[in-house]
Amino acid sequence: MPLRWAYLKRVVAGAIFGLYMGHLLYFLNPQVDITPLRLAMVTLVYGLICGVVFGSALWGFRLLRVRLLEHGQPDTNWRAHGFGFVVLAAFIAAAVYWIHVDVLRIYLPIAAWRVLAKATNLITVTAFLLLILWIAERNADRRRARIIFGAGILLIAVSSFFLYQRRESYRVEKRNVVVADIGTIAGKRPVILVAVRNLPYDWIVTMSGEGVLPFFERGARESYFTRLEPFPTTSSRALWASLATGKLPYRHGITGRFSYRTPLNGRDPSERFLLLPSGVGFRTWGLIPPVKRISSTLPSGDALPIWSLFSRLGLHARVITWPATGPRAQQPSSPLPPGVAQRFTSAKVRAHLAADIAALHSGMQSGADDLTVVTVEGFAETQRELDVWSNELRSSSSRRGETLRAYAQQIDRLIGELAQANREHMIVVCSPTAVSSPALPDTPWSFVLQGLRNRDPGADDGFLLIAGPGAMKRPNPSPAFVADVVPTLLFAAGLPVGRDMDGRIISEAFADEFLLRTTLSAIQTYEAEQLVVRRRGT
Numbered sequence: 001m002p003l004r005w006a007y008l009k010r011v012v013a014g015a016i017f018g019l020y021m022g023h024l025l026y027f028l029n030p031q032v033d034i035t036p037l038r039l040a041m042v043t044l045v046y047g048l049i050c051g052v053v054f055g056s057a058l059w060g061f062r063l064l065r066v067r068l069l070e071h072g073q074p075d076t077n078w079r080a081h082g083f084g085f086v087v088l089a090a091f092i093a094a095a096v097y098w099i100h101v102d103v104l105r106i107y108l109p110i111a112a113w114r115v116l117a118k119a120t121n122l123i124t125v126t127a128f129l130l131l132i133l134w135i136a137e138r139n140a141d142r143r144r145a146r147i148i149f150g151a152g153i154l155l156i157a158v159s160s161f162f163l164y165q166r167r168e169s170y171r172v173e174k175r176n177v178v179v180a181d182i183g184t185i186a187g188k189r190p191v192i193l194v195a196v197r198n199l200p201y202d203w204i205v206t207m208s209g210e211g212v213l214p215f216f217e218r219g220a221r222e223s224y225f226t227r228l229e230p231f232p233t234t235s236s237r238a239l240w241a242s243l244a245t246g247k248l249p250y251r252h253g254i255t256g257r258f259s260y261r262t263p264l265n266g267r268d269p270s271e272r273f274l275l276l277p278s279g280v281g282f283r284t285w286g287l288i289p290p291v292k293r294i295s296s297t298l299p300s301g302d303a304l305p306i307w308s309l310f311s312r313l314g315l316h317a318r319v320i321t322w323p324a325t326g327p328r329a330q331q332p333s334s335p336l337p338p339g340v341a342q343r344f345t346s347a348k349v350r351a352h353l354a355a356d357i358a359a360l361h362s363g364m365q366s367g368a369d370d371l372t373v374v375t376v377e378g379f380a381e382t383q384r385e386l387d388v389w390s391n392e393l394r395s396s397s398s399r400r401g402e403t404l405r406a407y408a409q410q411i412d413r414l415i416g417e418l419a420q421a422n423r424e425h426m427i428v429v430c431s432p433t434a435v436s437s438p439a440l441p442d443t444p445w446s447f448v449l450q451g452l453r454n455r456d457p458g459a460d461d462g463f464l465l466i467a468g469p470g471a472m473k474r475p476n477p478s479p480a481f482v483a484d485v486v487p488t489l490l491f492a493a494g495l496p497v498g499r500d501m502d503g504r505i506i507s508e509a510f511a512d513e514f515l516l517r518t519t520l521s522a523i524q525t526y527e528a529e530q531l532v533v534r535r536r537g538t
Helices: 002-027 036-069 083-103 110-138 142-170 201-209 214-222 236-245 306-312 347-363 378-385 399-421 444-452 482-492 512-517
Strands: 177-181 191-196 224-229 258-261 292-295 317-319 371-376 426-431 462-467 530-534
Touching: 002 036, 002 083, 002 110, 002 142, 036 142, 083 110, 083 142, 083 444, 110 142, 191 347, 191 399, 191 482, 201 214, 201 399, 201 462, 214 224, 214 399, 214 462, 224 482, 236 482, 306 317, 306 371, 306 482, 347 371, 347 378, 347 399, 378 399, 399 426, 426 482, 462 482
Parallel strands: 177 530, 191 371, 191 426, 317 371
Antiparallel strands: 224 462, 258 292, 426 462
8 A cells, every 4th residue: 555655646746747737738829729628638638648657757766766775675664755746746837837937928918928927826836835735744644644645636626727717818809890091191102121031230230330331331320220129939930920910929820830730729720739849848748649740831820911911901012032931932033243243152152142133123123012022031041051150240351251241242232222223112121130049948958048148139139221201310229129110111101000910110210200291090900801991081
C-alpha cells in the first residue's frame, strides 16, 4: 500500500500539470470555442498522459535513488512523501502561465490577456495554498496526511472550475452588414506604398550622413521621417501581415509559420490552433496527434489587406509585388545600366536588383490608380547572399558594406524617380523591421537570456517616410508602430479608418492645413459580409 500510495502521488502531480496545460491551450487560442464537454475531455487526456509519463519518471528516479544510495533497501518506516511533487507541479504550471502573460500581450485580445492574467493569479494562489498544506503534511500521521492530500486535490479541482468560468469571456461577435461613408474626397488623393524589406532606420541615418542616399536625406529634412518599431515575433510573416492590415496578430491570425488542426479543434475551418512556443514549447508537446499542419497564409491571414479595403470601397488598387509564403515569385526584370552592373560582382545580386528596378518602374505608372503597392525584396535577398544576419551595418571599406551601400543607393535613386514622376501622390515608404526582428522568447532559457542581455532597443527598428502633398517634417518625432501604417494611409486617402484596427493615425505627419481639410471618419469594420458604400452628399 505505501508503494502504491507514493506512486499515486507522483502520478497526480503529473496529472495536475497536464490539467493546467490543457486549460492554457485554450487560453492561448481564444478563437477556438470551448464547451464543458470538450474541456473535460481535453483535461482528462492531458491529465492521463502527463500523469503516467511524469509519475512513472519520478517513480523511476525514486527506485534509482533507493538502489544507489540506500543499497536496494528502502526505509520501512512510514513517512509523508510525494505530496511535494504536487506542490512543485503547481508552481511550475504557475511559472509557465507567468511566462505567457509576460510575452503575449499583443498576441491575445486585451480582454483575453486580462483573463489569462487572472487565471495566472488563481493558479499562483493555489500553488501557495498547496505549499501550506504540504508543510502541514510533513509532520502529520498517515491518516491526517491522506486527509490533507484529499484537501489539496479538492483545492485543485475548485481552481480548475474557476478557470473554465474565466474562459466564458472569450465569445466573439460577428457583424453582417456595415455602412461606409467615404465622403467626397475619396479617390482624389492617390497613394503609393513602397515597402523595403530589411532596411533599418539606423542604416539610413548612417548612409545618409555618408551622402549615399540623397532622396532619404531630403525626405528626412523636408518630410515626415521616423523609426518604425516592430513587435517581437517568431516569424517576420506576422510583421508583414500587420503592415498590410493595420492589425495585430490576434486579429489576422499569423503568429508563426504554421497553424495546427487536431482532434481538440472543432469542425469549423476557422477553428485552428495559432500556437506560440513560449515557455513550454507548445509546438512540441502541446498538440495531441494526429496533427494537421496548416501554412499561415499571406499576405494578411484572416484580415483584409489595404488593397482589398480600397477595392471594397469601389476604388482601384494595384499590387505589383508583396511577400508570399513560398519562394519569391519570379518577377520580370529590367536590364541594368552598364555603370550600375559593374558595381555588383554577383550575378544573383544583379538579378535581384533587376527585379526591383522592374517593380519600381511599374510603380511609376500609377496615374489612374488610387492605391499602388510595391515591395522591394531584392535588398533582403542580397543580405542573405552576403551572409548578413545582424542589424549592424558593415564598414564601407569591406566588400559586404560596399555592396549593401551600392544596392541601397539604387533603391534611393529609384524611389526618388518614382516620387518625381508622381508628384500629386502621397508617397509612403517603410520597412517593418531591420535585418533581424526582435525575437519572441520560445523557451524558459531564452526568456531568462532576454532579461540578462543589454541590447540597443532601437537596433531592430525599421523606418517610415511620408512625403508628398500635405506631409511635413516634425522635429524629434515619436516612433511609429507597424500597425499604424494602414490607418494613416487610409486617412491620407480621405477614407474611413476601421474601428477594429489596432494602429493609430499618425496625425503629426501632416500639415495643419491638410488636417483641417480632412474629416476623420470611421467604420466598424471593413470585413463584414456586406459593405454598403455611401458617398457623402449623394
